[in-house]
Amino acid sequence: MTSNRLIEPEKRRGKTVAPRRVARTAIATAVTLALVVGGTMMVRAEAPAVSLHSATGQPMALPSFADVAERVSPAVVNVKVTSEVKTGGVVVRGLPGMPENMPLPEFFRRYFDERVQGAPHRIQGQGSGFLVDPNGYIVTNNHVIDGATQVTVVLNDGSSHTAKVVGRDDKTDLALLKIDTDHPLAYVELGDSAKARVGDWVLAVGNPFGLGGSVNAGIISARGRDIHSGPYDDYLQIDAAINRGNSGGPLFDTSGRVIGVNTAIYSPTGGNVGIGFAIPAETVSHVIADLRENGHVERGWLGIQIQPVTEDLAAGLDLDEARGVLVADVVPGGPASVTDLRAGDVILSADGQRIENYKDLPRLVADLKSGSRMELDVMRDGKPLRIDVKVGSMPDNGRVASASQSDDQLGENPHLGLYLAPLTPELRMRRGLDDGSSGVLVARVEPGSPAAEAGIEPGSLISMVGADPVSSPAQVQAAVRKASAEKQKAVIMRVERGGRALFVAVPLTA
Known part of the structure; x- marks a missing residue:
């Protein structure tokens, strides 16, 4: 999807290459001419210049990615998604199932007395992906297809195909899609990112801003980056230009093997600052194998x-x-x-x-x-x-609700759009919370979900559901299911953020 998870795009680097020293010609002009021969840039200039040399003393040539780009581009795809967002709330009368002496602010009582359901509307987004075998299996980011009601894959030849989600893993932000065609498809292979070194050239291919197949070159800036997006962060940091829509696209080495999946960018200004992050191929290989075999990752x-x-x-x-x-x-x-x-x-x-x-x-x-x-x-x-x-x-209780569900499933698994995490000492320290803080951390809120519309934000603490304190995701999940089973139209949560606590009413809707 075009949403930037965490972070944002980077500016394309301007790179000035010192010209090579060449002999003067008989033509005494002050004109500079740049020639590209076999990927090597030679600059003829009237003024003398220095040479770039490798550690062995041999002249260094800037690489050309043309052959690699031509070979791998047919396997890179555009992933288009459609999501449905509901606006407004639900009509609720009274406070069903809640104690009479529940300490609720007055505006919540008015909230419960009258809210009208708004009409749903569709939103569209897009990202990138790549084929990993000729039978139509496609790797992308989980956040690209998260919450989508329809996923469409556009191949390099312009043809569109409806895709099904084989499996997804929010802890590593990876997803596996499948499309069906009547012929084998071009695909790329996962390489060995463990051998990639800081300073190696890399090539990012994807669909920035929905413009279609684009190629950006850069280098690996660092390894093993933890950007606090999940428990298994181990990112490659790159300076190749990664923009909105590049999410889920492949990162290639100079031999054309995939060494990462472009996932996140850092930008305090909203513009390109030259810092992008890719999931290493080793992680991708393990996760995708589990998703293909089981539809989920067992840890x-x-x-x-x-x-x-x-x-x-x-x-x-x-x-x-x-x-x-x-x-x-x-x-x-x-x-x-x-x-x-x-x-x-x-x-x-x-x-x-x-x-x-x-x-x-x-x-x-x-x-x-x-x-x-x-x-x-x-x-x-x-x-x-x-x-x-x-x-x-590992128990899968970090998420209260997964995909959108129909009304007859509400009693079993109501849809709130909350991703929760236990409040560990390490998270207390990272979030700057007091040692006495208790509750469950909101790690992520699904855009357009009931929780998002109720005003719950990532980083908040949920300390109560209804009249009961909670200290684990499983307790929140059980309390929400109980409220749904009792036919409550909304569940009340005590949410703490920035030193303030307030009660939030979240509609129990599908």
Whole structure:
């Protein structure tokens, strides 16, 4: 979709190349002539110039991406989506199911007394994608197709095809589509992004601003970037121009293999500033394989809440160095709850792999299947321990409602458009929240959803649903389902943001 997730576009770099020194010709003119021969730019100038040399002393030639672009472009597609947005609210009389002494502001009582349902309207957006086999499987970003009621893929030859969503994974922002044709399609292969180095040339191909196939070149600026978009952030940072509509498009190396999926951009001004982010091909390969086989991604889960080990914590825990992860809590009923693992333990390695960063452990665990065994090397009260834990399957309770659903499904899974996360110590620290803060963090709000129309914003805390406090996504989910089963037309949530708390009424609509 054309929405920028997190961040925004970058400006195309202007690159000045120092001209090469050449001999003067017999023609004594002051004219500069640029020639492109075999991808090498040579500049004839009257004034002397310096040469660009590689580390070996050989002259450096600027690359031409023409051959690669010509070869890969037929596999890059335009993804068009249509979504339906409902405006207004619902007619509600009284406060069904709510206690008479519920401390609601007066305007909420007026809200419940009369709200009229507005007419739905359609919105359209577009992004990019690429074919990964000749049978019509297409990789794109989850945020491109999120909330879509119809997905259409336009191939490089201009033909349009209705696509079905095979699977999607919001934690890595990847989705797999499928189209049917009567002939094999051009496709590209995933490469090895682990071998990509900072400074390597890359090529981004996509559909910026709906203009159709566009090619932008740049370099890898950094690796392993965490942009706080999810628990498995490990982005390639690039300076190739990424704009609205490029989301979901492929990032190629100079051999024409896909080493990433262009996903996000950073822009404090709204313009291009030369910072884009791509999901590495290794992540794409694992996720897409699961989506193709199962329609979802199964991840391992230990059932613990962790936080980084800072220098101060390391000193207080009598550790030699600030590394590993500190166990802040053990989730009751989770896989780790039946082991000797405790809050306050520091996990230094898992299955023999050192834990340097606090995100290393979630990635290692997520790659394991449910039922696998994992050995944790732990430091407790200055003494080393080894704890064996059986990995469980990560519960899918981070989202209250998935796709839009019909009225007869409301009692089972009401649609609110909220994506929730447990309030861990690490999230408290990242969000600047007090240690005493409690509730469930709103990680994301689906545009045009009932939650969005009620004014709930990402970063807010939901501390109550109805008259009951909540501290986990599962509790919110259960309370919303209960309200729907009791035929309530809306559910009341106490939402905290920026030091202020207010009650919000969210219609229980499909």
